[in-house]
Amino acid sequence: MTSARGLWAPVVTPIDDDSQPDAARLVALGRWLLEEGCHGLGIFGTTSEANSFSVRQRMRLLEQAVAGGLDPDVLMPGTGMCAQDDSIELTRHAIGLGCTKVLMLPPFYYKGVPEEGLYRAFSEVIERVGGGFRLYLYHIPPVAQVPIPASLIERLQRAFPEVMAGVKDSSGDGEHILGLIRRFGDLEIFPGTETYLLDGMREGGPGCISATANVNPKAIRAVYDAFERGDSSVEELQARISATRAVIQKRPVIPALKAVIANATGDAGWRRTMPPLEPLDEGATAELKAELAAGGFELRIG
Amino acid sequence: MTSARGLWAPVVTPIDDDSQPDAARLVALGRWLLEEGCHGLGIFGTTSEANSFSVRQRMRLLEQAVAGGLDPDVLMPGTGMCAQDDSIELTRHAIGLGCTKVLMLPPFYYKGVPEEGLYRAFSEVIERVGGGFRLYLYHIPPVAQVPIPASLIERLQRAFPEVMAGVKDSSGDGEHILGLIRRFGDLEIFPGTETYLLDGMREGGPGCISATANVNPKAIRAVYDAFERGDSSVEELQARISATRAVIQKRPVIPALKAVIANATGDAGWRRTMPPLEPLDEGATAELKAELAAGGFELRIG
Numbered sequence: 001m002t003s004a005r006g007l008w009a010p011v012v013t014p015i016d017d018d019s020q021p022d023a024a025r026l027v028a029l030g031r032w033l034l035e036e037g038c039h040g041l042g043i044f045g046t047t048s049e050a051n052s053f054s055v056r057q058r059m060r061l062l063e064q065a066v067a068g069g070l071d072p073d074v075l076m077p078g079t080g081m082c083a084q085d086d087s088i089e090l091t092r093h094a095i096g097l098g099c100t101k102v103l104m105l106p107p108f109y110y111k112g113v114p115e116e117g118l119y120r121a122f123s124e125v126i127e128r129v130g131g132g133f134r135l136y137l138y139h140i141p142p143v144a145q146v147p148i149p150a151s152l153i154e155r156l157q158r159a160f161p162e163v164m165a166g167v168k169d170s171s172g173d174g175e176h177i178l179g180l181i182r183r184f185g186d187l188e189i190f191p192g193t194e195t196y197l198l199d200g201m202r203e204g205g206p207g208c209i210s211a212t213a214n215v216n217p218k219a220i221r222a223v224y225d226a227f228e229r230g231d232s233s234v235e236e237l238q239a240r241i242s243a244t245r246a247v248i249q250k251r252p253v254i255p256a257l258k259a260v261i262a263n264a265t266g267d268a269g270w271r272r273t274m275p276p277l278e279p280l281d282e283g284a285t286a287e288l289k290a291e292l293a294a295g296g297f298e299l300r301i302g
Numbered sequence: 303m304t305s306a307r308g309l310w311a312p313v314v315t316p317i318d319d320d321s322q323p324d325a326a327r328l329v330a331l332g333r334w335l336l337e338e339g340c341h342g343l344g345i346f347g348t349t350s351e352a353n354s355f356s357v358r359q360r361m362r363l364l365e366q367a368v369a370g371g372l373d374p375d376v377l378m379p380g381t382g383m384c385a386q387d388d389s390i391e392l393t394r395h396a397i398g399l400g401c402t403k404v405l406m407l408p409p410f411y412y413k414g415v416p417e418e419g420l421y422r423a424f425s426e427v428i429e430r431v432g433g434g435f436r437l438y439l440y441h442i443p444p445v446a447q448v449p450i451p452a453s454l455i456e457r458l459q460r461a462f463p464e465v466m467a468g469v470k471d472s473s474g475d476g477e478h479i480l481g482l483i484r485r486f487g488d489l490e491i492f493p494g495t496e497t498y499l500l501d502g503m504r505e506g507g508p509g510c511i512s513a514t515a516n517v518n519p520k521a522i523r524a525v526y527d528a529f530e531r532g533d534s535s536v537e538e539l540q541a542r543i544s545a546t547r548a549v550i551q552k553r554p555v556i557p558a559l560k561a562v563i564a565n566a567t568g569d570a571g572w573r574r575t576m577p578p579l580e581p582l583d584e585g586a587t588a589e590l591k592a593e594l595a596a597g598g599f600e601l602r603i604g
Contacts, residue, residue: 019386019426051384051411054391055356082353084321084577089356107578109353109410111445114554117578124321124577143413145447146578252416275386275426276409276419276448 004101004136004166004188005206006039007221008076009213010047012257013061015272021057023064025270029214029261030070032301037221038213041070044078045103046143046170047211047254052274055086059093072098076209080104080138087125091133101134103168108144115152122152126160134165140192141171150183157187168192168209174199181205194220195245198238201227211253212245215260215299219244240296247291255280256288263289264299306403306438306468306490307508308341309523310378311515312349314559315363317574323359325366327572331516331563332372334603339523340515343372346380347405348445348472349513349556354576357388361395374400378511382406382440389427397435405438405470410446417454424454428462436467442494443473452485459489470494470511476501483507496522497547500540503529513555514547517562517601521546542598549593557582558590565591566601 011033014025030041043065044050044058053061058077066072072094079090079102091102107113107121126135137156139148148167157164167184169177170192177196181189181203188206191197197208197220213220219241226234248256255273259280262270271279280288292298313335316327332343345367346352346360355363360379368374374396381392381404393404409415409423428437439458443449450469459466469486471479472494479498483491483505490508493499499510499522515522521543528536550558557575561582564572573581582590594600 046411052386052409054385054387057385057387083356083359084354085356085359107354109348109445110578111447113578114580117575117580120580121577143411145413273419275423276412276415278416278419278422 002073002100003206004040004076004134004190007037007207007213007217007224008040008042008190008209009033009038009217010042010045010209010211012214012254012261013048013050013053014270015274017269019274021053021061022269023061023068025267026061027065027068027070028302030065033214033217034074036217038217039207040074040076042076042078042103042209045138046140047214047257048078049254049274049277050078052277055081055089058090062094062097066097073100075099076101076103076136078103078105078138080106082107082109084121084125088128091125091129095129095133099133101136101165103136103138105138105140105144106146106148108146111145113146115149118146118148118152119155122156123159126163131160131163133163135160135163136166136168136188136190139167139169139171143170150180153180153184153187157184166190166206178203193245194223195242197223197241198227198234211257212248214257215248215264216241216244216297243295244292244297247288247295247297251280251284251288252277259285259288260292260299261301264301304375304402305508306342306378306436306492309339309509309515309519309526310342310344310492310511311335311340311519312344312347312511312513314516314556314563315350315352315355316572317576319571321576323355323363324571325363325370327569328363329367329370329372330604332367335516335519336376338519340519341509342376342378344378344380344405344511347440348442349516349559350380351556351576351579352380354579357383357391360392364396364399368399375402377401378403378405378438380405380407380440382408384409384411386423386427390430393427393431393435397431401435403436403438403467405440407440407442407446408448408450410448413447415448417451420448420450420454421457424458425461428465433462433465435465437462437465438468438470438490438492441469441471441473445472449473452482455482455486455489459486468492468508480505495547496525497544499525499543500529500536513559514550516559517550517566518543518546518599545597546594546599549590549597549599553582553586553590554579561587561590562594562601563603566603
């Protein structure tokens with residue numbers, strides 16, 4: 001089982017005009033992202049609108065992605081669901097297709113649940129799947145509203161050292177992210193934003209898994225490489241990717257990313273979102289484009 | 303299509319020792335609840351741990367419940383999911399089994415979503431199912447964290463007058479509940495707690511859909527009947543059911559209800575919960591029992 005060190009793009013999911021995930025567009029974007037320097041692709045994360053698709057739609061799309069040529073070893077599918085049976089089915093399915101890494105949300109319907117219940121949620125899935133994969137826990141309290149406390153990470157790591165591989169920390173809270181990296185030196189703790197890429201790597205972090213990597217992969221990869229080389233330009237490169245992130249982050253991020261990709265590919269179909277997300281309207285899209293251009297950001301895909 | 307006026311119990315879901323929903327126990331409890339005076343049974347609501355089961359588990363359990371003799375016209379299955387395809391599949395399936403009413407959560411993964419996106423979520427499901435059912439919207443911001451604003455109810459009612467039937471308001475906020483009842487006189491607005499049963503009926507409300515009806519159906523029904531008869535005892539009866547509710551509500555409600563049912567049936571298997579919920583421990587169960595008994599509450603089932 002390989003490490004996941006590097007830059008991961010949690011790929012946005014294109015939608016066809018029949019409200020179904022569109023495998024052809026996904027594979028094309030995935031290939032481009034890997035060519036541009038992403039080490040891997042998150043698939044079925046928050047940015048992917050994963051929870052807006054059924055288990056069947058998700059399994060089919062993953063099959064099509066692998067059949068379309070995306071190497072399953074550089075895919076990290078999200079398989080954590082509210083229903084235990086769904087998490088088990090998705091995880092087994094991903095392993096069956098050759099995936100080695102999965103990202104798991106906690107069950108996110110009930111709020112304020114006991115840590116023991118979350119432990120049982122993850123541990124029963126691991127036991128019933130029977131191992132054979134590397135697990136990254138997905139801490140994203142601003143959306144899931146169900147945090148994964150450090151004490152739970154520790155307990156799972158102790159109980160399942162072969163399975164527990166790391167955490168994606170999408171808290172948006174730098175102190176929390178850097179704290180986890182310091183505390184769990186033997187796990188891969190990924191900031192869920194490139195804003196903390198350099199700070200995280202300085203503390204021994206493995207890279208980042210960031211939504212904005214969908215549109216700015218090359219520049220984010222340049223920060224990763226500059227740090228690895230000990231290049232003095234790294235601070236300035238980091239400042240630039242943080243500025244681009246800040247512009248996109250002022251908008252609803254998923255519709256904004258889809259608008260940028262639609263623009264960069266010349267394919268308006270990319271703008272579609274599943275409800276409850278709405279595409280960026282024309283005015284907001286023009287404003288975003290202008291603000292990105294003012295910051296020197298330009299993107300062409302294909 | 304019949305009205306849903308009356309008292310509805312959102313039935314807790316029993317779980318067998320293989321972590322599967324247990325149809326035999328569910329049918330037995332459902333029959334007892336109807337005998338005790340419930341007008342109908344919510345199935346797959348929050349109290350039912352619905353989101354902890356897969357679409358397949360839910361469809362199978364509903365089939366078994368109907369095959370076991372529960373009249374589909376007095377079942378109100380929850381069919382609102384994060385994934386549109388799931389909501390459509392569950393709604394069609396319920397209609398196919400003879401159900402006439404469904405309760406729909408909004409898609410609840412993303413928070414702070416635009417009202418237009420929620421409108422699209424509900425309206426596309428209604429359109430793709432093609433009608434033929436009565437829809438109750440499920441407003442439960444403390445859990446789902448995605449509220450259903452009054453302006454959205456109004457818009458859906460205007461667009462789908464044949465389908466839109468009402469709302470279950472589990473906000474726990476009396477002012478909000480009574481405000482909706484006053485504003486939507488032609489919809490059935492159910493308080494999600496018997497605490498507002500009498501206040502709601504005085505404003506023209508249809509009854510209530512309450513978790514605590516799983517263990518206190520007769521006394522809650524007595525309030526409903528006393529109000530209908532114009533009986534002067536209604537205030538005192540309401541005070542008593544509110545007191546029982548308050549005792550249970552101090553605990554994690556679903557584990558507490560399961561503990562009370564386990565005790566009343568002498569069947570310890572009823573205590574099981576799906577992760578992330580944990581059963582009440584022995585100490586907490588004994589304390590709950592004592593506090594209920596001190597308030598004069600006693601329950602025997604079967």
